[in-house]
Amino acid sequence: MTSFLSRRAALIGSLSGAGLLLSGCDRLTQSQNVQRIFRSVEDWTRMNQRLLLAGNRMAREFKPSDISKEFKANGTLNPGGDDYMRHVDEGFVNWRLKIDGMVANPMALSLAEIRKLPSRTQITRHDCVEGWSAIGQWTGVPLGLVLKAAGVAAGAKYVVFYCADNLEGEPAKGGEQSPGQYYESIALVDAFHPQTLIAYAMNGQTLPVAHGAPLRIRIERQLGYKSAKYVQRIHITDRLSGIAGGRGGYWEDRGYEWYAGI
Amino acid sequence: MSVDVETANTDVPTRPEVFYRHRLVVRLTHWLNVLALFFLLGSGLNIFNAHPQLYWGDKGDEYDSPVLAIRAIDTETGPKGLIAIGSWHINTTGVLGWSKVDGVDTARAWPSWITIPSFQDLADARHWHFLFAWILALNSATYLAWGLWKRHLQTDIWPTRSDLKTFGQSVVDHLRLKHPTGEAAKRYNILQRLAYLGVLTLIALMIVTGLTMSPGFDAFAPWLPDLLGGRQSARTIHFIAAWLIVLFVFVHLVEVILAGPINEVRSMLTGYFSVPKDHK
Numbered sequence: 001m002t003s004f005l006s007r008r009a010a011l012i013g014s015l016s017g018a019g020l021l022l023s024g025c026d027r028l029t030q031s032q033n034v035q036r037i038f039r040s041v042e043d044w045t046r047m048n049q050r051l052l053l054a055g056n057r058m059a060r061e062f063k064p065s066d067i068s069k070e071f072k073a074n075g076t077l078n079p080g081g082d083d084y085m086r087h088v089d090e091g092f093v094n095w096r097l098k099i100d101g102m103v104a105n106p107m108a109l110s111l112a113e114i115r116k117l118p119s120r121t122q123i124t125r126h127d128c129v130e131g132w133s134a135i136g137q138w139t140g141v142p143l144g145l146v147l148k149a150a151g152v153a154a155g156a157k158y159v160v161f162y163c164a165d166n167l168e169g170e171p172a173k174g175g176e177q178s179p180g181q182y183y184e185s186i187a188l189v190d191a192f193h194p195q196t197l198i199a200y201a202m203n204g205q206t207l208p209v210a211h212g213a214p215l216r217i218r219i220e221r222q223l224g225y226k227s228a229k230y231v232q233r234i235h236i237t238d239r240l241s242g243i244a245g246g247r248g249g250y251w252e253d254r255g256y257e258w259y260a261g262i
Numbered sequence: 263m264s265v266d267v268e269t270a271n272t273d274v275p276t277r278p279e280v281f282y283r284h285r286l287v288v289r290l291t292h293w294l295n296v297l298a299l300f301f302l303l304g305s306g307l308n309i310f311n312a313h314p315q316l317y318w319g320d321k322g323d324e325y326d327s328p329v330l331a332i333r334a335i336d337t338e339t340g341p342k343g344l345i346a347i348g349s350w351h352i353n354t355t356g357v358l359g360w361s362k363v364d365g366v367d368t369a370r371a372w373p374s375w376i377t378i379p380s381f382q383d384l385a386d387a388r389h390w391h392f393l394f395a396w397i398l399a400l401n402s403a404t405y406l407a408w409g410l411w412k413r414h415l416q417t418d419i420w421p422t423r424s425d426l427k428t429f430g431q432s433v434v435d436h437l438r439l440k441h442p443t444g445e446a447a448k449r450y451n452i453l454q455r456l457a458y459l460g461v462l463t464l465i466a467l468m469i470v471t472g473l474t475m476s477p478g479f480d481a482f483a484p485w486l487p488d489l490l491g492g493r494q495s496a497r498t499i500h501f502i503a504a505w506l507i508v509l510f511v512f513v514h515l516v517e518v519i520l521a522g523p524i525n526e527v528r529s530m531l532t533g534y535f536s537v538p539k540d541h542k
Contacts, residue, residue, distance in 0.1 A: 022380050025304065029379045029386045038389035045392060052482040059481045062320070072323035125320055125493065127477045129384065131313035132323040133493050172312050174382025221481045255385030261478030262392070 046259040053261075059195055059220035062123040067203060068134040071126070073210035076165035076182065079230050084164055092214035097198070101160075101236035104151030111214055114200060117141040122195055128224040129256065130172050138218045140199030144192040147236070152188065156236045159191040160184070160243060161217055164230035167250055177254055184228040185240055185248040185258075186219060195220045198231065223260040225251045281448055283535035288414070291405040292530055295465075298398040299507065301390050302468075304378030306504060307371075308387035314359075314371030316501055320492035329498060334360045334369035341369065399469050402462075418450055419459060425452040441521050444540035461510045464503050471500040 028034050078084075087095050096108040121139040147159070161184045169177030190196060197218040200207050207213045212229025219226045226249075240246060245253025252258045284292075315328035322328065331346045332354070343359025344351050356362075361373035363381070374380040378390055409415035432452045435442075442451060450458070473479045474486045474496035490496045518526045522538075529535035 022304065022375060022378065025301075025378045025390075026380050029383075029390070035389075038386075038393065041389070041393045041396060044396070049476075049478045053478055057481045059477065060484045060487070066320065068321050068323070068325070070323075070325035072325060125477070127475070127493065128313070128323075129388075131309065131475075131497060132315075133321045134323045135321045173384040174312070175385050176383075221478045223477065251385075255383075255389075257388070262473075262476035 042257050042259070045257075045262065049259065049261040053221060056193055057221075059124055062125065062135050064123065064137070066135050067123060067137055071134040071136045071202075071211070072128075072132060073208075074128060074130075074224065075170065076167050076229065077210045079163075079165035081164075084230075088209060088213070095214050095232070097215060097231065098233040099146060099150045099236075100233065102153040102156040102238065103147075103236050104153065105149070107146075107150055109146075111200065114141055114198065114215070117145060120194070120197060122197070122218075122220070124195070124218070124220045126224050126227070129251075129260065130170075137203045138197055138199040139201035139204075140197035140215075140218065142194060143196045143198055143217070143234075144194070146198065146234075147188075147191060150236070152236055155238050157188060157238045158185045158236070158240055158248070159188060160235040160237055160240070160248075161186075161228040161231045162233035162235065163228050164232050169254075175255060180244065180250055180253070182228060182230070182250045183244060184217070184226055184250070185243075186222075186226060190219060190222070193219075193221070198234075221261060223262075225249070225256065226260055278539060279537040280534050281537050282533050283448070283529050284533045285412075285414070286533070287405065287408045287412075289530055289533060291401050291408075294397065294401045298394040298401065299511070301378060301394040302398060303504060303508065304376065305387040305390035305394070306500075308377035308379065308382065309384060309391060310501065311371045311377065311382055312384045316498040317494040318491065318498060319494055320487065322494040330501075332358045332371035341367070343369075395469070395472060398465065402465055402469070406462075419455055419462075421452055421455040421459075425455060428452050439520055441538065443538040447537050457510065457513070461507060464507050464510070467503045468500060468507070471496040471503065475500070 092111055095111055097114065098106070098108050100106040118141065119139055120142055121137060123135060123137045126134050126136060143159070163182040163184075165182045166179060167182045168179045186196075195218070199212075199216050199218045200214060202208065202211050207216060212231070215231045216229040217227050217231055237243075240248040240258075244250075247253045248258045249256075314332040315322070315324070316330040317326055318329050328346075329348060332343070333346070334341050334343050341355075341360050342353055343355045343357065343361065345354050345358050354360075357373055359371060360367065360369055362368065363370065363374045368374075370382060377387070379386055406415070409419070429452050435451075436453055441447070470486070471490060473483075474490055475493055480487050480493065487493050487496060490499060525536050
């Protein structure tokens with residue numbers, strides 16, 4: 001019986017060499033141990049990137065002539081729903097950005113209040129995890145200024161962005177995808193980076209719905225999915241477990257890297 | 263004591279001279295590279311499938327014109343797959359752009375039998391890719407450091423002036439499938455040296471262009487995308503260099519088969535190479 005099995009295995013092996021190797025790769029991919037190795041590699045990669053990016057190194061800023069003629073909008077293109085559509089009709093005058101969690105002064109800012117804060121305009125390259133890039137100009141208030149005003153409590157570690165859109169996934173990415181409320185999170189050190197913005201304008205115009213109106217995050221040294229759109233609440237916390245899938249973001253909960261610097 | 267081939271009785275078969283060709287570090291790094299390149303190619307093609315177009319410059323998305331695209335199109339006779347390079351394109355239905363996944367016709371750039379995982383999955387493909395990218399980088403660094411220290415690179419790989427003079431003859435010999443024997447078989451010939459230098463350069467280029475695609479690394483080294491013509495140019499070079507490595511592997515395997523596969527593979531496993539005798 002054993003010899004029959006092994007002979008059969010040898011036969012199948014020799015017949016479908018590479019095919020078997022690849023289906024073996026599929027089984028490896030799904031193994032818990034291999035997934036644990038992936039997480040260790042992700043941690044190691046993040047530690048190296050932290051080391052290289054110490055001291056607030058800036059992302060490249062481009063010239064106005066470099067701006068993409070059309071900037072691909074990805075993920076949710078319109079969150080829809082009665083609430084959001086009412087805000088669109090009202091020109092977002094009743095939209096409030098809540099800042100809460102581990103802060104001394106929780107806030108709820110209107111767009112008018114946010115526009116009065118000191119602003120920064122930058123032309124940067126948006127790098128999607130799928131492989132494409134687009135260059136756009138963004139205007140907004142540096143997140144660090146808002147966090148300073150809110151007064152981040154000692155022991156806080158993460159800034160979580162809660163968004164108004166429910167994403168059903170992205171066909172191009174494949175893999176496991178399920179619908180869910182979009183959210184993202186970044187480390188405090190990245191939140192205080194001078195190029196990290198709460199943006200309300202793109203290419204000199206009010207931020208369009210497809211690109212996250214009325215407010216989106218710009219985080220320029222990390223992949224596009226970190227730059228959450230339709231942001232309605234910024235939550236400061238010391239842990240990511242307990243939020244949705246617990247890995248710190250919509251795509252992170254579906255297997256993608258949390259730091260996403262490469 | 264080695265057998266003296268010259269004075270041995272030619273009627274009696276002499277034992278071939280066995281010579282220690284590949285040192286342990288060379289053998290280990292070679293096989294680790296085989297494993298890494300296998301996973302890097304398969305996972306890289308899965309990653310490519312998430313956006314199967316290449317561009318030149320800093321930016322490039324579906325509104326920009328690609329230098330290369332693999333896509334599915336609808337025709338009167340049903341969907342077709344094609345690869346387009348600039349304005350030139352060719353029908354690749356069944357392999358590129360449109361192929362069967364578990365028996366079902368599917369729009370996907372590279373077919374499931376060549377990607378890791380076989381199904382479209384950007385997240386896991388990236389995990390495989392970065393795991394083996396680290397292995398490739400650390401393995402290559404080990405090889406280079408050891409190779410410089412032990413002068414393996416200087417003596418075995420780097421071509422000497424007299425090696426270069428044999429270039430023409432070596433090309434002719436290779437085309438006539440004539441392989442060196444005796445003392446000449448104990449050192450790499452000029453085409454081998456150039457091929458190994460070439461593949462080492464390609465691996466370095468893969469690592470550099472891979473890093474250039476990282477928005478984080480670009481903030482650390484903004485001169486890097488400038489040097490390579492932009493992030494999307496780096497992605498295009500990464501793709502071309504990957505296939506040049508595949509070409510190297512193909513020629514390498516053909517040469518292994520032509521030169522005597524058992525002796526060649528054994529030498530890369532045990533280190534010992536049986537020197538082909540001079541036909542004198």
